[in-house]
Amino acid sequence: MTATILVVDDEPDLEELVLQKFRRQIGEGIVTFMFARDGVEALQSIERHPNVDLVVCDINMPRMDGLSLLAKLQQAEDKKSTIIVSAYGDMSNIRVAMNRGAFDFLTKPIDFADLEATIEKTIRHVEMLRETRRRQNEAERAHASLSRYFSPQLAKRLAAGSCEAGGMEVRWREVATIFTDITGFTSLVETAAPDVLGELLNEYVTGMTDVVFAHEGTVAKIIGDAIEVLFNAPGDQPDYSTRAVACAHALDAWAEEFRERWKARNVNFGATRIGVHAGSALVGNFGGSRFFDYTAHGDTINTAARLETANKFLGTRICASAAVANAAANFQGRPVGDLILRGRSGPLRAYEPLKPEAFATAATARYSEAFAKLEAGDQGAMPAFAALVGMHSDDPLAGFHLKRLLNGGKGVRMELG
Template identity: 40%
Template sequence: MVVAAIALVCAAASISPVARPIRGLSLDILTALRWEMFGRSHDPAASPAVVVAIDEESMRTAPFKGSPMLTWTGEIGRVLAATLEGGAKVAGFDVVIPNSLEQSEIPFGDGMLGEKIRGFDRDFLRALAGASTKGKVVLGQVLGDRSIMPSSGQRIAVRQQQNIRPLNDHTDSDDVVRRVPLTFTIDGAKMPTMAVELAARALGTAPQFDERGRMTLAGYPVPGRVPNTMTLNFEGGADDIPTFSFADLRACAVKNDKDYFRRWFDGKVVIFGTVLDIEDRRQTSKRFATGIEGARAPRCAAESTPVMAGFRISTIAGVYIHATAVNNLISRNAVVEPGPLVRFLISTLFAVLAAAAAWRFRPLSAALAWMAVIVASIAGATIAFNHALALPIAEPLLASLFALAATIGFRFVIADKDRRLLQKSFALYLAPHVINRMLSSNKLPELGGETRDVTVFFSDIEGFSLIAEKMSPDNLMELMNEYLSAMTDVIERHGGYVDKYIGDSIVAVFGAPADDPDHAANAARAALDCCAQLAELNASSPLFHEYKLAQRIGINSGEALVGNFGSRRRFNYSVMSDAVNLASRLEGANKFYGTTVIASETTVALTGEAFAWRELDAIRVKGRTQALKIYELLALSAGLTSSQAVLITDYADGLAQWRAREFERAAQYFGRSADIDRPASLFAARARELAQNPPGEDWDPIRTLQEK
């Protein structure tokens, strides 16, 4: 319940007004990722809108160099007429020229400047009037407390508000443009914005509105999460919309190159605007996917030199906002954003997954799982955005991150406090597997157990009583602590569980409490590594310089009852069966044979061919009537030396002859290594004795060991 509450609170917080500043980041990030993953999705030449840029080149090229824009009107009219004659469907002006030189009251000579240049704007106004008659020109205005309108002459030429539309855009709370308004109400009448008007005229239809104010254009229901707006679908880079330098087009119009205008403007929506380094720059959802701006369309004339920017900036010229909106409306690919309920459900899903991971796994594993889910979800959202669907990524990321951190904090401060105390308190008494099983079961330990196939490992120090007599208690404790610590580390490294210490003896189990299908092989590896570790201690540890320790190890596999044994008030997790007793007897058998590691035939059968075993004998141990074959562990098969291989072969031949009652031949085989091998020496002496005094027909080749 706490985890669910954390997830819900984090999800609700991610879509609350407090998180509004980060909400638009999803669009910004998706725009950049789509650009990086998929590149350009449309050929720029197919763009419905093109831009005529009053750019740095135009500002530096004659006849415009050093002249205010008020003096450009005649040339603007010339270029406007050329584009419309070239087949442009409609032309819009993102630049507003609010004044006219003809209205100037600056004294000039014996009169006013305006009087001296009367008719200066005539060509421009004629071009506007001719285009407005055909409905092919739209001037812009900026609404506000002090609205900016075209000059009175321009307004008259375009028949007033019939061909004038607002240029205002929609800015989010973080001052980033991600949407454009669809309409404004002026004098009680609903008026489309510049982009809507241009798209509608290009499509030859008027926008329609339903009772809820949602707009449909040429059968396309314009999506918009914010009422009366459309979310822009920006391409990445800087060449998504063909851009023509005004200076180059003016030179082209002077040359009367009609083919050029037909080739590049036929069927297009033309938007005049400024593309300058510092003027009318806006941050948009394209801010992480911008490019180096400049005149990027094929040029017509060579009279001017292109001026290219030398670096990328995060803003774009405002004219591209309108051009993108026109393209989205005509191409019907405006961005679709889910509503608040869908965003809340998505954030809740991610918060639940993060909280569940933090509750189920360790913090590092939970963090890695969270990162994997976030990366996968962002990739999926990018693919969806390539189809104009903007799934939220900032809100789910924020919600899931807070849920992850809050759940980890809750576990650390409250939920896992008792668990950590229990683990810390019992770590020195119980195996980690036992503690974890007890905690995961969510119930107290109780008496009882289960039958499992296990391998029991029993080790003892040779001559420990004599060593203990010669050492002080403190030194003996220090010696044993180092020995038992080293052996325990080896056993646990191979998956074993140390059941108990009995003085210098170690009783360990492989295959319980954790399941281990290779319990026999792991016990054999542990035995070899324990021998190697003791040899290293004898050689390097100062505590072992005076007393060189030797150990004996018995290994046996079989069914055993594992679980909690003891009284109702106090018990231990342990193992109980005949397999344990037999492992103890096999450890003791090393005394007789002078060996270090002896295992039962059951263990040898389970270990496979990875180990080099020598069959020692067939014996009966004290307390058992059934005979069994015992084996000495010499080495890993890969590490077997040639001398050990010869020893195994001679011993096996001798044992075969012994069991066939060929005692003289058995003595010969055993005698080959009797000087260096205690088991061979024992068999050689006994074989020679039986060769001189042959046994009766009831002779049994099984040796009975009476000592434990």
């Protein structure tokens, strides 16, 4: 598929330079470029060609500058992923652009190798968003059949016809949320027979939702293989963080047993990755008067999804934030580090929750000692993790930290991916 890129810049020579630098990609049909001299012309181009995939935009331009164009693009229903370009010394404007929704930025003079890499990364992001929208559309079309996935508590409220009076109205709530996804699910879809895939996914979703309901959670959304779970909504659950951690452990145990069962049938089902976070979210029925769509939106939900993704890099299956770990009763787990997640203003301390039997092992104690050295900047952190990996080669989190240190990493603050 050819990606359409709109470059918005008033420099007269830029168009010729871009076409020259990207002539191979253009010739191979990887990308196609459109050009506009300012924000006004850019909006007119997008209106004529709504299939634009991403926008590369300078800040300082006549008629409509880049920040104003970015605001217009973010207000549109079909938000365009935008790369902002500005002078190196103009970091204040770049910071404003990122806060307003820019996907990434580049500094002038443009390094075309950096531009190519940034465009490739942004196109992958656009493709991911399209896949998410496709899944959302499929889920919406099948919404009538998804009522069996709502928690019994929520179903009871609906049957009583008390959506508004019973807490279904949209409002801010403190919640704990779990986000799950399956490793390699796209490859499985492409290789498994339809009847096998149907049986597999139906059994998986049913089993996972049964676990959620056993902990009195609410399944807020199912999109393909991804499941979003809420606690403390719609009803009050003072121990919602404790419930979320217990549910995450139970989901992990069930999913691993499920994998082994299907492995015996020669079906390679991926591991389930789980992210857990707590905070404020906008929760309620977003379906209007014609549809029922009880779900949650906000940074808390996005952060849980990003913690789920973090497992891919860490080698873990469950990744929980400090917000959950600090609030859950008798939480036991290993510190992962301070993760820098996209969209957040600062680092977020993350943990790998452990069952009591795993937490009580000598290996966990050794990990804690090695992590303390890492956090303190102690030179002994590398040999401590090396010794741990030597004794426990099946510990991916210890291996992750050792690899970071061997590659020059320091401290516990890290950006994944």
